[in-house]
Amino acid sequence: MKKDKKFIKEKFDKIVRRYDLVNLIGSLGQDKLWRRKVAEILKASKPPILDLCCGPYTLSVEIFKKNSHSLFALDFSFSMLYYGKRRILNNSIYPVCGDAEVLPFKGNTFGGISIAFGLRNLPNMEKALNEFYRVLKFEGTLVILEFSWPRNRIFQKIYKIYLDKYMPILGSVLTGDKSAYLYLADSIKKFPPPEEIKEILLETGFKKVKYEFLTMGIVTLYTAYKV
């Protein structure tokens, strides 16, 4: 399945109205807990914070609850930013419509950067990570939340059915776009394992890179620092 920006943007534009609902039902509410972990890590980061591939600000608002200085939320889908706008009306979350691979910010700007379920969608991950490194301040933290393939062999079989059959049906019923959820399954299977992501982060220049498996390893939380 192709992974070009036009295709990906069209998919997200199409599912925007039910995006959070599919996540909530599909993950049985686990997705809220995953995002809260990211917010907890960024609680002490110096402002401003940058939430990349923010969608309808699903993670941005969780971060803002813990670190309420100023937060920039970037996505290339205007529909996502527009649809989620009611969530950011009364606080200092500043939406930015832009590409995570070419960030419109000067170097050493952000005390913390987050990206939840976005890295997998970027065609040139290395280029994007270099950009994240560039705009992060010294002593700043990068937190990545991303799907991963579980390690347990029995659970792998159940997870495969969940991804290949259940999620496309759920996605199709709720959003009318089955192909977006076929793409989800395909992109998760093709995404490099955490050991490889850790190596890439180190090669980019990040230090103290760590990762933690969440919910039987279907999601991995990475932390990395610019020191």
Ligand SMILES: C[S@@+](CC[C@H](N)C(=O)[O-])C[C@H]1O[C@@H](n2cnc3c(N)ncnc32)[C@H](O)[C@@H]1O
């Ligand atoms: C799976 S959603 C994640 C949304 C949110 N971070 C969350 O926690 O649910 C991925 C988002 O990444 C955005 N995206 C994909 N590629 C992008 C790119 N190159 N630049 C900026 N945003 C991108 C999509 O528009 C979509 O809103």
